[in-house]
Amino acid sequence: MRTKVLLDKKGLERTVNRIAHEIIERNQGVEALSLIGIRTRGVHLAYRIREKIKDIEGIELPFGVLDITMYRDDVFKLKSPEVKKTEIPFDVNNMTIILVDDVMQTGRTTRAAIDAIMDLGRPKRIQLAVLIDRGDRELPVHPDYAGSSYTANPEEEVVVRLREVDKKDEVVVVRSQ
Amino acid sequence: MKWTKKDLLGITGLSKEEILFILDTAESFRDISRRDVKKVPTLRGKTVITLFYEPSTRTRTSFEIAAKRLSADTINIAASTSSYVKGETLKDTAKTLEAMKPDVTIIRHSMPGAPHMLAKIVESSVVNGGDGAHEHPTQALLDLFTMREKKGTLDGLKIAIIGDIIHSRVARSNIFALRHFDTEIICCGPPTMLPPHLEDLGVKPEHSLEKAIRNADVIMTLRIQKERGGVAYIPSIKEYSTMFGLRKEHLSKAKKDVIVMHPGPMNRGIEIMDDVADGTSSVILDQVENGVAVRMAVLYLLLGREA
Numbered sequence: 453m454r455t456k457v458l459l460d461k462k463g464l465e466r467t468v469n470r471i472a473h474e475i476i477e478r479n480q481g482v483e484a485l486s487l488i489g490i491r492t493r494g495v496h497l498a499y500r501i502r503e504k505i506k507d508i509e510g511i512e513l514p515f516g517v518l519d520i521t522m523y524r525d526d527v528f529k530l531k532s533p534e535v536k537k538t539e540i541p542f543d544v545n546n547m548t549i550i551l552v553d554d555v556m557q558t559g560r561t562t563r564a565a566i567d568a569i570m571d572l573g574r575p576k577r578i579q580l581a582v583l584i585d586r587g588d589r590e591l592p593v594h595p596d597y598a599g600s601s602y603t604a605n606p607e608e609e610v611v612v613r614l615r616e617v618d619k620k621d622e623v624v625v626v627r628s629q
Numbered sequence: 630m631k632w633t634k635k636d637l638l639g640i641t642g643l644s645k646e647e648i649l650f651i652l653d654t655a656e657s658f659r660d661i662s663r664r665d666v667k668k669v670p671t672l673r674g675k676t677v678i679t680l681f682y683e684p685s686t687r688t689r690t691s692f693e694i695a696a697k698r699l700s701a702d703t704i705n706i707a708a709s710t711s712s713y714v715k716g717e718t719l720k721d722t723a724k725t726l727e728a729m730k731p732d733v734t735i736i737r738h739s740m741p742g743a744p745h746m747l748a749k750i751v752e753s754s755v756v757n758g759g760d761g762a763h764e765h766p767t768q769a770l771l772d773l774f775t776m777r778e779k780k781g782t783l784d785g786l787k788i789a790i791i792g793d794i795i796h797s798r799v800a801r802s803n804i805f806a807l808r809h810f811d812t813e814i815i816c817c818g819p820p821t822m823l824p825p826h827l828e829d830l831g832v833k834p835e836h837s838l839e840k841a842i843r844n845a846d847v848i849m850t851l852r853i854q855k856e857r858g859g860v861a862y863i864p865s866i867k868e869y870s871t872m873f874g875l876r877k878e879h880l881s882k883a884k885k886d887v888i889v890m891h892p893g894p895m896n897r898g899i900e901i902m903d904d905v906a907d908g909t910s911s912v913i914l915d916q917v918e919n920g921v922a923v924r925m926a927v928l929y930l931l932l933g934r935e936a
Contacts, residue, residue, distance in 0.1 A: 519657065521657075521671075522657075522661075522669040522670070522671040522699075523669065523670060523671075527671055527933065528932065528933050530933075531631060531632075531933055531934070531935045533933075534630070534654070535654055535657040535658065535929070536657055537656060537657050537660065538657075538660065567670070568669075571664065571666040571668070571669070572664060572665075572666070573665070
């Protein structure tokens with residue numbers, strides 16, 4: 453097992469800050485903007501982006517948590533994965549929603565997340581922010597904001613560790629021999 | 630935790646962890662029923678059959694709504710409109726239905742053990758929707774879900790179950806489930822309606838309604854099971870109602886925040902009076918709402934089981 457560090461603590465912080473700035477720039481402010489994190493690590497990233505936007509703009513954006521299990525296309529291949537709660541305490545109608553995930557690969561999670569949000573209403577638009585885009589897409593979806601890109605080999609796994617759940621901040625590539 | 634069981638035949642056979650797993654899963658499914666779009670695609674392409682040999686409004690409808698909200702296809706068969714009236718046996722009906730490839734069959738039958746027999750002869754999942762006076766597992770699960778929702782925890786609760794205990798599959802399944810927790814369970818009714826050996830289940834028998842509900846956190850009232858001969862066990866409905874019918878003035882004996890439950894259908898004016906059934910302590914309609922969420926969780930877990 454060999455590991456390579458893609459982002460260390462400082463690098464991860466800079467990347468999150470840059471994404472926050474890009475979101476504000478692209479949307480020309482934060483009006484009618486909201487953040488929804490995909491469980492588990494997308495939630496913590498979304499929260500960090502929200503804090504950064506608050507620092508810059510002085511506004512706390514509406515914040516939601518999305519569990520996509522019920523919308524997965526492989527739900528029964530995974531043998532009843534635990535379904536956790538979706539908590540979106542605001543009206544998604546006419547909102548610009550920034551969907552946040554840690555690693556993007558096939559695009560299937562994003563597809564499920566979009567479907568889940570659409571069942572809650574009709575947002576004005578949905579944008580996607582991911583920390584790492586590791587390529588290998590199986591569906592035609594792409595991030596609007598990508599922290600960094602890394603074209604991983606099939607035997608490589610991109611692991612995002614966040615202090616809220618993993619006690620440290622880093623992104624590493626783990627290669628199984 | 631991973632679910633491994635093919636069938637849900639009773640609360641007996643479920644571990645405490647499995648019970649909690651169903652309740653926790655139901656928490657996530659409950660929100661779907663409160664949205665504008667009350668549907669998720671999770672069970673798309675799955676087929677759920679309800680096979681009911683006894684009348685039912687809420688259980689059958691609840692299962693059907695649960696399945697539909699998960700995008701499964703549902704087919705309802707009532708005994709009165711099935712080949713049962715032409716003399717077909719349960720086994721043959723089961724085999725015939727199995728050939729149409731359902732994924733889950735929910736059965737209600739007056740014979741205890743009918744779901745268990747069905748589970749042995751079909752490959753698809755079987756859920757017990759009530760078998761005679763034996764078990765009604767999804768009712769107990771939704772009752773526990775409601776108690777936990779209202780009280781925050783099941784541990785430490787004092788629960789009084791009032792009525793025709795001997796004929797009640799609801800009481801039986803609730804006792805089996807509540808025993809896993811640190812609860813005090815009291816069953817109250819006329820001596821003829823309390824089964825012997827309740828103490829062996831950790832349940833305290835009681836013949837005085839006022840004593841039974843003293844300091845109770847939960848009061849569960851049950852109707853007299855006329856279809857199982859319940860009326861023959863008491864001198865008269867009127868006397869029963871006088872001694873065991875739950876009235877508003879009784880509630881002051883219980884804890885201040887007591888909740889009153891009833892699995893339905895209610896016989897108003899007999900085991901429960903209007904001012905209790907429609908009063909602020911009543912959670913009877915919460916039970917119905919939670920029933921859908923619990924049944925969604927059961928269908929989801931059974932269909933995704935780890936073989």
